[in-house]
Amino acid sequence: MKMMNLLQAGAIALAVTATAGVVQAQADSATAPLVETGSSLLYPLFNLWVPAYTASHPGADITTTSTGSGAGIAQSLKGLVNIGASDAYLSDTMAHMHKNMLSIPLAISSQAINFNLPGVTSLKLSGPILAGIYSGKITHWNDPAIAAANPGVALPNHVIIPVHRTDGSGDTFIFTQYLSASDAAWGSTVKFGTSVSWPAVTGGIGANGNQGMVTAAQANPYSIAYIGVSFSAQAAQAGLGQAELLNKAGNYVSPTPETISAAAASVANSTPADERISMIFAPGAQAYPIVNYEYAIINTHQSSKDVATAVRTFLNWAVTEGNSMSFLKQVHFMPLPAAVVELSKAQIKKIK
Amino acid sequence: MKIRPFRLTVLGLSLLIPAALCAVVLFLVVYSGQAIVFNGLRFLTQVNWNLGDLYDDPVVVHGIQVPSGANYGILVFIAGTLASAAIAIIIAVPLAVGAAIFLAEIIPSKIRPALSMLVELIAVVPSVVFGLWGIAVLVPFIGRYLSPNGSGYGLLAASIVLALMITPIIASTLLDALLQVPRENRESAFALGATHFEVVMKAVMPMVRTTMIGGIVLALGRALGETMAVLMVSGGGLNIMPTSLFSPISTIASFIAGQLDSAETDPTNMSVRALAEIALVLFVITLAVNACAKLLSSGVLRVRKRA
Numbered sequence: 001m002k003m004m005n006l007l008q009a010g011a012i013a014l015a016v017t018a019t020a021g022v023v024q025a026q027a028d029s030a031t032a033p034l035v036e037t038g039s040s041l042l043y044p045l046f047n048l049w050v051p052a053y054t055a056s057h058p059g060a061d062i063t064t065t066s067t068g069s070g071a072g073i074a075q076s077l078k079g080l081v082n083i084g085a086s087d088a089y090l091s092d093t094m095a096h097m098h099k100n101m102l103s104i105p106l107a108i109s110s111q112a113i114n115f116n117l118p119g120v121t122s123l124k125l126s127g128p129i130l131a132g133i134y135s136g137k138i139t140h141w142n143d144p145a146i147a148a149a150n151p152g153v154a155l156p157n158h159v160i161i162p163v164h165r166t167d168g169s170g171d172t173f174i175f176t177q178y179l180s181a182s183d184a185a186w187g188s189t190v191k192f193g194t195s196v197s198w199p200a201v202t203g204g205i206g207a208n209g210n211q212g213m214v215t216a217a218q219a220n221p222y223s224i225a226y227i228g229v230s231f232s233a234q235a236a237q238a239g240l241g242q243a244e245l246l247n248k249a250g251n252y253v254s255p256t257p258e259t260i261s262a263a264a265a266s267v268a269n270s271t272p273a274d275e276r277i278s279m280i281f282a283p284g285a286q287a288y289p290i291v292n293y294e295y296a297i298i299n300t301h302q303s304s305k306d307v308a309t310a311v312r313t314f315l316n317w318a319v320t321e322g323n324s325m326s327f328l329k330q331v332h333f334m335p336l337p338a339a340v341v342e343l344s345k346a347q348i349k350k351i352k
Numbered sequence: 353m354k355i356r357p358f359r360l361t362v363l364g365l366s367l368l369i370p371a372a373l374c375a376v377v378l379f380l381v382v383y384s385g386q387a388i389v390f391n392g393l394r395f396l397t398q399v400n401w402n403l404g405d406l407y408d409d410p411v412v413v414h415g416i417q418v419p420s421g422a423n424y425g426i427l428v429f430i431a432g433t434l435a436s437a438a439i440a441i442i443i444a445v446p447l448a449v450g451a452a453i454f455l456a457e458i459i460p461s462k463i464r465p466a467l468s469m470l471v472e473l474i475a476v477v478p479s480v481v482f483g484l485w486g487i488a489v490l491v492p493f494i495g496r497y498l499s500p501n502g503s504g505y506g507l508l509a510a511s512i513v514l515a516l517m518i519t520p521i522i523a524s525t526l527l528d529a530l531l532q533v534p535r536e537n538r539e540s541a542f543a544l545g546a547t548h549f550e551v552v553m554k555a556v557m558p559m560v561r562t563t564m565i566g567g568i569v570l571a572l573g574r575a576l577g578e579t580m581a582v583l584m585v586s587g588g589g590l591n592i593m594p595t596s597l598f599s600p601i602s603t604i605a606s607f608i609a610g611q612l613d614s615a616e617t618d619p620t621n622m623s624v625r626a627l628a629e630i631a632l633v634l635f636v637i638t639l640a641v642n643a644c645a646k647l648l649s650s651g652v653l654r655v656r657k658r659a
Contacts, residue, residue, distance in 0.1 A: 070613035091407040093619045161503055166588030166602070168614030191421070195614035197402035198590050205505045205600050206588020208610070212487070219492045220503050 031059035032310040038072015038085030040209070041109060041170055041228050042294050046085065048327045053317055062314065069170045069194060076297045077101060082311050084297035087170020088194060089276040100300045103276050104347050105293035106318050108334040110229045110260045111174055113290075114240040116217050117141065119156065124149045126246035127182025127281070127289070133224060134162050134179065135186065136201040141222065149246075159203055161223035163216045166206035168194040174280060174292045175226040181281040182246070182289070214238050226290075229255060229332045247289045248281050255288050260334050263287035268337035275343055293340075294333070300350050308351050315351075319344045380632045387625035390416050391424050395629065398425020400591055403614060403623050410620045417620040424626040426633065428593055432601030433637065435507055435594060436582065437575040440514035445568060447515070448522035453552055455523075456530035468527055475520035483584035486513040491585055499598040505587030508597040513581050518571035525567030529560035565649035569642055576638050579605040604634040 036046055043066035054060045067075075069086040076084025077098060089103040113130065115123055129145050132138035138145060142155040165172045176192035190196050198204070205223075207216035210231045217225040218238040227235050232255075235242070244252040253259045266284035271277050279291045296315060302308040323335040336344065388395075390413065404422030411420045455468050486509055495504030533556050541555035557564075587600025588610065594601045602610070608627050615623035 068613035070616040074616035088617075091617070091619065093407075093409055094617070097619055159501065161501075164588075166583065166590075166606075166610040168611060191405045191408075193403065193406050193614060194617065195403055195611055197400065197423075200590070200592035202592075203501045203503060205503055206586075206590065206602075206610075207505075208583050208588070212584065215487055216505065219487075219495055220505075222502065 031061050032304070032306040033061040033063070034082040034307070034310055034314065035063045035065075035080075036083040036085060037065045037067045037075055037081045038083075038297070039069045039087050039170055039294065040066045041087055041230060042085040042106070044230060044331050045107065045294075045327065045333060048330060049318060049322050052327070053314060053322070056321075057313070057317075060310070060314070068168055069173075070168050073297050076299055079299060079303070082298075082302065082307060083315075086295045086297050087292060088173045089293070089295055090297065092276075095274070095276060102296075102298045102300060102347050102350060103274065104296045104298060104315065104319075104344050105275055105336055105340055106296050106315075106344075107294045107323060107328060108260065108264050108279075108336060109292055109294050110255050110263075110288060110332075110334075111171055111290040111292075112227055112229055112232055112235065112255050113224065113243040113245060114214075114217055114227050114235045115224045115243055116221050116240055117156070118221055120153060121241055123153065123241060123243045124246070124252045125243045127179055127186075130224075131179045131183035131186040133160050134164070134201065134204075135190070135199040136204075139201075149252075156222070158222045161220045162201055162204045163207055163213055163220070163223050163225040164198055164204065165195075165208070165213065167208050170194060170292070170294075171210065171226060171228045172196065174290055177278055177280040178245075178290045181278075182248075214240070232332055245289050247285075247287050248283050249285045249287070251285055253286060253288050255290075257334060259286050259288035260291050263289070263291040264334060264337050264340075268339045271340055271343060273343060273346070275340070275347065293336075298351060300352060302351060305352070312348050312351050315348045316345060319348075377632075377635065380628050380635065384625050384629035384632055386416055387424070387622060387629045390414065390418060390622065391626065391629065395424055395426060396430070396633070397427060398423070399427050399593060400425045401428070403611070403618065406614070406618050406623075416622070418622045419618055419620060422622060422626075424629075426604070426607075426630055428589060428591065429602050429604045429607045429630065430633070430637070431593055432507070432510075432586070432589060433576055433603040433605075433634070436510045436514055436586070436601060436603055437572060439507070439511035439597075440518060440575045441568065441572055443511065443515035444519045444522060444571060448519045448526060448567075448571075449564070451519070451523045452526035452530055455527050457548070457552055457556075468524065471520045471527070472524050473520075474516070475524060477517075479517060479578055479581040480584075482513050482517055483581035486581060486585035494598070501598065503587070503598065503600075505585060505600055506589075506598045507586075507594050507601045509585040509587075510582050510601060510603070511597075513585055514575045514578055517578065517581065518575050521571045521574060522564070522567040525570065526560060526564050529563035530556060533559045562649050565645060569645040569649075572641055572645065573638055576603075576641065577605050577634065578603070579609050582606040583609055604630055604637075 046064040050062045050064055069088055072084035072086045075081045090101055139159055141160055142157045147155055173194045176196050180187035180192045207213045210228050213225045213227050214231055214234045217223045217240050244254050247253055262284050263279055263282040266282045266287050267279045281289045302311055319341050328335055400423055402423045404419030406419050408420045410417045491504035491509050494509055495502055537555045538551055541551040582603050583606035589600035589602050608630055615627055
């Protein structure tokens, strides 16, 4: 009798395990849960995407978190998340060390240079001027270099307060890349990165996050700050001016949908197959100089076939339907050019 | 041998805390090993901090792979940490002592619990709330009325925010001790004709000196390690030593929080190791400060009293 009971118990246990296994497998093929982490700039877009995607793909399950581009890259590399979001592509060294890591553009972002200058509403600036300000060579608003770029503007004789990000940031990456590309001295000393060794400028301050940049620029008259375009509404509300920047063709342009698209179009055809390219200081008469691809950093070897399928399906949706302006305009992003969508799709196919 | 389950359980539990501490220190030492070798003593004496060019090929220095141009010097952050914590203590101690004496001596005992609860309530406010208050109220105020260059971010803002956070810690420890001073002490002092001020200063405060120093040490520990609130109002000083109350600073803890994300993209991993080394330095500073305070509270003061 006892033996019988034991056997029965064993059989039941086996049956339970088997059923659980089947249920598990079915769940995987339909809705392998995905985890996304990284860029705080992409995070609002993911939060628009995921509900819409889940609505059209029943059972899809994507968790999004905002940690920072560095964490997005690092955790995707370690296989802790399926999708790492980053404002910057993988460096050459990283790409060579980890050949199975892809940098896939999802959308196009840009950055404004904002200023808090009492009495001045429009201002023209260039890479060398900004490099001068952020390295402490240009200290006053009425510096000859700024005056030469702004004829007819009454510039105050007041110390400039440059504001930079203290946390690691894709905005710092693209801003310093603009300075590196347009100013030789900056390019050979400070260079670019998500955090750089900011030259010591008396009075210069650091702020935490894009919101912190807006607040700091608002609280400090005569300051200048670089702020991601997703925060342009907050910056305008804070009364900050938006500078026109000198592009590669020698024209001063504001960040508008037209100038950002112009920059994207001029880089689209030169984008390589691995899509790791800077859009900063792009050629083109109307191209805005601080524009960048927002990336998904993906490991081609996902934990299972089902997970890989789920990642591919989502990313394909993101670069096509997800690139419609109904999503992007809410965060002031721009869609990928058609040629780049094809490159992204080709890369997405590699995920297995 | 007799097995004592209760004693064994309690022993095991009590060993967990020091074990966790040892594990953290051991991890920091092992993890930052390469960085310690690479940096040497320059780490503590240099002003310049540079993660290097993380997008260029790494270089090999003394057999260790590092990003090109990397240079790790943390003197600025040590200075920022010590200065902000010291000023915070200078602001907080008189406030806290005054508040505690007021609550213990002046206030009728019926409303004392309500007021002392309010003080303790400040101690549990999350630090990010203090940071927000700092950004919204304190920084603009300092910038408009105090700062010569118009910027409110910096050492003073960080110190005031820290002071507010640690005042209730000192006040509530001191208040508990004051309430335990025997009635007889006060009454005999009054009987000798002492004024209320003299009673507090000569008959009550000497009894609680050790507790007060204990509270200050606890508060100092919090001030040295506070991250978020400082990150929000300190102005993120980098590569420049603070020269005045209005200079931007970085503290060790806030700097680690700010740099970690970028450090994670370093293919050589040296940046993260260097951050671990900073954490180790913070640990040593906290330990040293606490040890000094313990010495002050036990030995030195008593010697002076006898003399």
